[in-house]
Amino acid sequence: MQRVLVVGISGAGKSTLARGLGRRLGLPYQEMDALHFTGPGWAVSPSYAADAARIAEGERWILDSAGPQAVRDLLWRRADTVVWLDHPRRVVMRRVLLRSLRRSLLRERLFGGNRERWREWLRPDHPAWWAWSRYASRRAEIGRRAGDARFTPLRVVRLRSPRAADAWLRAQRAAGRRPQT
Numbered sequence: 001m002q003r004v005l006v007v008g009i010s011g012a013g014k015s016t017l018a019r020g021l022g023r024r025l026g027l028p029y030q031e032m033d034a035l036h037f038t039g040p041g042w043a044v045s046p047s048y049a050a051d052a053a054r055i056a057e058g059e060r061w062i063l064d065s066a067g068p069q070a071v072r073d074l075l076w077r078r079a080d081t082v083v084w085l086d087h088p089r090r091v092v093m094r095r096v097l098l099r100s101l102r103r104s105l106l107r108e109r110l111f112g113g114n115r116e117r118w119r120e121w122l123r124p125d126h127p128a129w130w131a132w133s134r135y136a137s138r139r140a141e142i143g144r145r146a147g148d149a150r151f152t153p154l155r156v157v158r159l160r161s162p163r164a165a166d167a168w169l170r171a172q173r174a175a176g177r178r179p180q181t
Helices: 014-025 032-036 048-056 072-078 089-106 118-122 127-146 162-176
Strands: 003-007 037-039 061-063 081-085 155-159
Touching: 003 014, 003 072, 014 061, 014 081, 014 162, 032 037, 032 048, 048 061, 048 072, 081 127, 089 118, 089 127, 155 162
Parallel strands: 003 061, 003 081, 081 155
Antiparallel strands: none
């Protein structure tokens, strides 16, 4: 694994898994939300698609998203492995709600210096509403891409629970160890 996409809906644990896998494999990890949101008011970087494409052209990377629509096919073509966190909706919703609640209560600084604010909970693009409303369509899109011949030979690792994801990640660490002499 040299070029890895970790995909799934918001709240599935993409960033956590990608960060851990990057450490285990020595791959440079890039948080896609940090590329996307670069300023106050959740301002979107005008160079987001170009930045994602530049990273995709590299030889070694791990990304925690399928990326912007403008470069999604490129990311899937360049990846040698896609790790799909296909957790049940109840797991994803519990995680995204707890994460957003923590971020709002503690006023955590996020990408571009932004914070999740209470008034944003009512917006349709809030992570909780987004995860709920897009769960089925995002899952279907990833499933279609995983079986798309345009992206072969692509290794797809589909992990259907947090327990399966943890076990798989531990196995990567064990596989990456050098024999002791």
